[in-house]
Amino acid sequence: MKPHAKPIIFAKTVRTSVALIVVTGVLSGCATVSASAKHSSPDLTPPPLVVSVGDSIMKGNGLIPEEAWPALISRTDGFSGMNLACNGEGFVAPGDPLDCNGPFGDLATRVALLHPTTLLISGSSNDFGIDNPTLLAATVSALANSRRALPTTQIIALSTVWGDTPPPAQLADVDQQVRDATLRVRGVFVDIGQPLMGHPEWLQADDVHPTAEGQQHLAAAISAALAARNISLGEK
Template identity: 25%
Template sequence: MSQLAAIFAAFALSCCNKPATGGPWPTTATATAQAPRPPAGPKRLIVAFGDSLYAGYGLKPGESWPAKLEKALWAKGINAKVVNAGVSGDTTAAARARLAFVLDAQPRAPDLVAVGLGGNDMLRGLAPAEARANIDAILTELDRRKIPALLTGMLAAPNLGADYAKDFNPIFPALANKHKAALVPFLLQPVVGRPELIQPDHVHPTAKGIDLIVADTVDDVAKALPAKPG
């Protein structure tokens, strides 16, 4: 847990990112030749509704969790379009305010909405009860629209204290249970304690870190999809 504390403490003091670096990168011709293609079958529409961990903060185009998740689903034979509706810095309140706009902007009702929020509330020390109420409202609206949800959880930084963690950490399993949503208990679990997979801001995963997170979550997403597309 000490590594997690260091990650969040650094984020609280950070106001910007540096992009992850690496290489060599494939040429355009090579990338085009190797580009995966969606499989046959009805297309599933998934909306990734979250904060910077979904938005791909500090990463190149195509390296975010939603972008790589889409390709991982293709590899499993699932023809999916994953819309990246992540906004860096979003609190649960800000996300709640834009939910209807995001959903109404889709060509049809999504087959699944992944919800990844709460980290910015925690880093700002906002009351866990507020985060709980806002995420609850988001899931309630998805219920009202009969849209299945997958909740990707967050843990409180240990330096915030045991009392804060006691109130914050149960938010995600409790709300997943209440709304019968699928749950990934802690999205960042695959990269905790592995600094080589974290960007220089000590918070956001590198592209290789995202690869591990996708591998850890793709089955959860696939299982959360309804049997038939909407």
């Protein structure tokens, strides 16, 4: 708003002075309304919604939900997050019967009802021991169902997270099946490496699940891997 006008000098006739007062008041009022309107129109557009589907590492097993890496990234990247990760779950592994009680593919309908901007899904060591053709078929089915239900949603699959030791050979097989299935549904596969390798202090006593600090390092590595591919999840 412009500075207040100098006091009006009464000159010539009373009519002139009154006119000046009225005009000045009207202009000041317009300026006030415009400035007020400008600041009273908040952006009502909701932030992007990212739904995460994965295993107990993504869930943040042993921690509070706010310490899991999807929640950490949502705060830094500016999106609304819904973490549907489940203990023991995989593309074939059914997961905790008291939680999800089914593989990733069973969540397709639930995810579709949320209408997410992005579906973030991860490979899992819970599928170790499953032969490659079976795992590929289950992964393709899960992602194809999601794509049919969400034709415009960004689908991003992440490589499987391991612990502080070198990953077993089958982890590469799991990642290959996830990569192949993701590309078939016009998704993007992102290899995040093994951010926890060599850092036993970032794991809980079970040597499987990351501590709060470990989740922070996972979040940083995943954010960096997405940025390297020019992939944005939020509004940052």
